[in-house]
Amino acid sequence: MFASENGLRGDPRLQGISDAIRVVPHFPKPGIMFQDITTLLLDPKAFQDAIDIFVERYRDMDISIVAGVEARGFMFGPAIALAIGAKFVPLRKPGKLPGEVISEDYELEYGNDRLEMHVGAVETGERVMIVDDLVATGGTLSAAIRLLERGGAEVVECGCVIGVPEFKGRRKLAGKPLYILVEPRDIAP
Template identity: 45%
Template sequence: MSQDLATLIDKRVRTIPDYPKPGVEFKDITPLLADPAAFRAVVDGVRERYDAESVDAVVGIEARGFILAAPIAYAMGAGFVPIRKSGKLPARTLDATYDLEYGTETMEMHADGVSPGDRVLIVDDVLATGGTAEAAVRLVRAAGGTVVGLSVLMELGFLNGRQRLTDVEPYALTVA
């Protein structure tokens, strides 16, 4: 990870206290997304990190993970597969329930979104407690895919989320 890229991200992500509920410090990535050079640097940084992995599909986690994963998939010549909250996908799905720092959630992926043997990169905006990332790994594997990486824009290191990911090494562009 480039220190310049980490600094750029840190300058463009703002913290919103007590959102969505008291005690949570929400990381708002919209200023980064609005800056074309910063957005391009993030996409290029992830693409460069995983270029040698022969990625077939990039999985993006709803909702902000979509914003990052789709252009990364395009840049890598890979397909894009969404993981969404329960009830949002129209075809047959696989599901996984997980704990967040402020509740419990279930997310789904189309059962045919990842084919057996596909090499998959999972992308999200923030790694917090690790529950969302862990559930995404379970979904990809349930479909028969191989997780070649997990990339996040920002890791909230104080929440120790990477400890839940025992066999996948997260790649964070910056750590807060």
């Protein structure tokens, strides 16, 4: 579901968020139109608006954990978690967490990867919202869902700043809802 379909149609914050995202052609490989959120982070109003929209969505959903996918989910997750009174759980790339971890492998558009989480980071029945910057194939979010559910958590929803409109991976999300703020732009400003 796009934010514009959830009572935010015409909300100028969405246009501001979209305008703040830079498109980098042919990165990290030819044919990819990379949606660079670092320019969103440089725009305090657009960045705050993105956080605010997520907070408005999740504040009354009894979320106890916001799980952020490395690395760009880390830029949104802690602020959302603090604002809704939840803890933040980082889902990291291999070898980044000290101590005992569980891991989940997944496929990307352009390769394979793995997510890891500390053993004991989530407890049985805790309600989780997963946040990342962009969803394309759904592989990363799917791995995050599996990882958190293996830990006993209940994944309530996944939230992304950008959603590729032709996203075909919804079935990979095991029926979990997906909330997206904006669609990608195709040409660099």
